[in-house]
Amino acid sequence: MRFELPAEKKLVHQMTVPMRWGDMDTMGHINNTLYFRFMEIVRMDWVLGMGVSTDLAGEGIVIVNAFCNFLQQVEYPGDLDIKLYVADPGRSSFMTYHTMARSDWPEVVCAEGGARTVWTDFRSRKSAPLPDWLRAKIS
Numbered sequence: 001m002r003f004e005l006p007a008e009k010k011l012v013h014q015m016t017v018p019m020r021w022g023d024m025d026t027m028g029h030i031n032n033t034l035y036f037r038f039m040e041i042v043r044m045d046w047v048l049g050m051g052v053s054t055d056l057a058g059e060g061i062v063i064v065n066a067f068c069n070f071l072q073q074v075e076y077p078g079d080l081d082i083k084l085y086v087a088d089p090g091r092s093s094f095m096t097y098h099t100m101a102r103s104d105w106p107e108v109v110c111a112e113g114g115a116r117t118v119w120t121d122f123r124s125r126k127s128a129p130l131p132d133w134l135r136a137k138i139s
Contacts, residue, residue, distance in 0.1 A: 003067050005097045005112055009085040010138065013046035016079045016103060023076060030074045035111050036066060039098045042082045043115075050137065056122045059131075064093075068113035079103040080110075086138040092127035093118040094138050 017038050025031040052060050074080070085097040097114040101107070121128040130138075 002069050003114070005085070005099070005114070006087045006095075009087040009097055011083055012086050012137065013042060013049070013084040014082065015042050015045055016081050017041055018079050019074070019076045021076055028075060030076065032068070032070060035068045035070070035100065035113060038080060038082060038100065039066070039068070039096075039113055039115070042084050042098060043096055043117075046084055050134075052134075059119060059121050059128055061117050062120045063115045064118050066113065066115040068111055070111050072108060072110035074100075074102065074110050081106055089130060089135060089138050092120075092129055094130070 019030060023030050023034045047061060048054075054060060079102070080100045081103050083099045085099075086094055087097065088095045094117055095114055096117050098112065099109045100111040100113075101109050118127050119130045119134065120126065
């Protein structure tokens with residue numbers, strides 16, 4: 001089943017991530033697990049760029065589910081241009097979506113994925129309402 005990216009989404013961040021020789025698997029293409037790592041790299045670059053702390057005594061984000069649609073095989077060498085979108089803000093969560101395209105072939109999305117992202121009070125290990133400053137950035 002292919003998960004569809006929503007029509008209503010907001011581009012909040014983008015960056016280029018280099019592929020490494022060791023990212024390939026025995027089939028000669030980038031291993032499917034690495035796409036989740038690439039999404040994490042971009043998501044955390046965005047989150048840390050906003051000043052969100054990773055201090056486990058405070059509040060921050062956790063991922064409660066994730067998905068990826070593999071659309072085109074990707075091979076080393078090269079770079080991936082990854083765009084991060086947000087959508088569907090709720091009381092304590094929102095969706096993140098990513099599109100990935102090779103830098104040398106930017107018009108072809110090779111993978112797309114996302115995750116349900118929950119604002120969490122780390123001490124209580126429970127969801128907490130999205131802070132107003134974050135809601136303003138994702139709405």
